[in-house]
Amino acid sequence: MNLGMSVGVLGTGKYVPERVLTNFDLEQMVETSDEWIVTRTGIRERRICSPEEAASDLAYHASLQALERAGLTAEDIDLIIVATITPDSAFPSTACVLQDRLGAKKAAAFDLSAACSGFIYALAAATSMIASGMYRHVLVVGAECLSKITDYTDRNTCILFGDGAGAVVLGQVPEGRGFRSFVLGADGSGGNLLNLAGGGSRCPASEQSLKEKKHYIYMAGSEVFKFAVRIMGSAALEAVEKAGLAKDDIDLLVPHQANIRIIQSALEKLNLPEEKCMINLDKYGNVSAASIPIALAEAVEEGRIREGDRIVLVGFGGGLTWGASVLVW
Numbered sequence: 001m002n003l004g005m006s007v008g009v010l011g012t013g014k015y016v017p018e019r020v021l022t023n024f025d026l027e028q029m030v031e032t033s034d035e036w037i038v039t040r041t042g043i044r045e046r047r048i049c050s051p052e053e054a055a056s057d058l059a060y061h062a063s064l065q066a067l068e069r070a071g072l073t074a075e076d077i078d079l080i081i082v083a084t085i086t087p088d089s090a091f092p093s094t095a096c097v098l099q100d101r102l103g104a105k106k107a108a109a110f111d112l113s114a115a116c117s118g119f120i121y122a123l124a125a126a127t128s129m130i131a132s133g134m135y136r137h138v139l140v141v142g143a144e145c146l147s148k149i150t151d152y153t154d155r156n157t158c159i160l161f162g163d164g165a166g167a168v169v170l171g172q173v174p175e176g177r178g179f180r181s182f183v184l185g186a187d188g189s190g191g192n193l194l195n196l197a198g199g200g201s202r203c204p205a206s207e208q209s210l211k212e213k214k215h216y217i218y219m220a221g222s223e224v225f226k227f228a229v230r231i232m233g234s235a236a237l238e239a240v241e242k243a244g245l246a247k248d249d250i251d252l253l254v255p256h257q258a259n260i261r262i263i264q265s266a267l268e269k270l271n272l273p274e275e276k277c278m279i280n281l282d283k284y285g286n287v288s289a290a291s292i293p294i295a296l297a298e299a300v301e302e303g304r305i306r307e308g309d310r311i312v313l314v315g316f317g318g319g320l321t322w323g324a325s326v327l328v329w
């Protein structure tokens with residue numbers, strides 16, 4: 001990938017709400033068990049925002065941390081991209097709400113919708129814009145309040161999702177470091193496997209749409225599972241090859257945190273041991289676009305990433321979409 005300039009991560013941040021919803025809590029809500037959830041998904045608990053909290057609130061806290069760690073202020077930011085499927089509202093964008101709250105007066109702002117792949121899509125957009133010379137510093141955020149679109153009477157979905165936000169500040173880094181490749185993909189024919197049908201222009205909010213539970217996530221779990229197993233390993237491998245690297249060169253995999261079995265299948269395809277993979281879905285569940293940046297921020301906090309490490313980010317989600325990237329730290 002010839003970007004003309006090396007673009008990388010200057011700072012990371014994360015924020016998760018305080019309230020913890022455990023598998024044991026879910027046992028009281030739907031017919032399920034901790035044992036079923038742990039063995040089928042690897043998830044033990046997830047964070048849930050308060051009724052007053054929205055995606056921009058979580059994004060705000062994660063962004064403050066990323067800015068501080070980057071040694072920058074909000075006024076240094078030229079563009080804010082928020083990847084989310086749970087925006088505060090249809091418009092204005094959550095990125096605009098965040099821009100105002102941060103006081104990022106010089107920043108343009110937009111939301112990006114690619115479900116769980118949204119953060120990688122946003123990284124690719126931001127990286128190209130910086131490399132082209134259009135912007136110097138871009139704040140990229142993945143922020144989700146999935147609890148607000150989850151049907152807590154549907155055991156097929158309610159055990160999976162949580163709330164949280166992760167953020168990175170991107171800018172120029174020394175040559176040889178930064179993003180080395182991006183792979184983005186979509187297959188819109190699978191859109192009906194994972195969606196939220198209500199509230200848009202096809203199916204506006206109505207009494208009928210409420211009755212039919214059209215404002216909650218619908219998921220054909222096993223179909224999505226098969227797609228994820230197929231795409232996670234192959235997209236990651238494609239990104240590694242595109243970066244001119246081999247499987248052995250990978251120091252850390254930071255995958256979308258949807259299901260431990262999906263992650264394990266990607267590890268097998270990449271010949272990687274579990275020690276070389278960042279896994280935190282046991283604590284947070286699937287936080288869609290926020291999963292990867294939260295995992296990346298935690299990997300940094302835990303000292304699991306050293307200068308020069310070759311990190312592979314990979315995700316998949318509704319759309320259907322997928323994305324992968326190689327990042328030299």
Ligand code: ACO
Binds near residue numbers: 037115223228
């Ligand atoms: N507790 C107990 N039993 C359950 C539960 C539950 N919470 N949920 C489903 N079951 C039952 C099913 O009803 C089914 O019973 P049946 O055989 O009598 O019909 C049985 O368990 C097996 O169901 P499967 O769907 O075959 O279970 P599977 O092993 O596929 O696991 C899961 C289900 C965890 C949802 C899995 O398919 C999965 O992880 N899919 C991918 C999900 C995903 O990653 N989605 C991404 C969404 S992100 C985004 O873009 C918003």
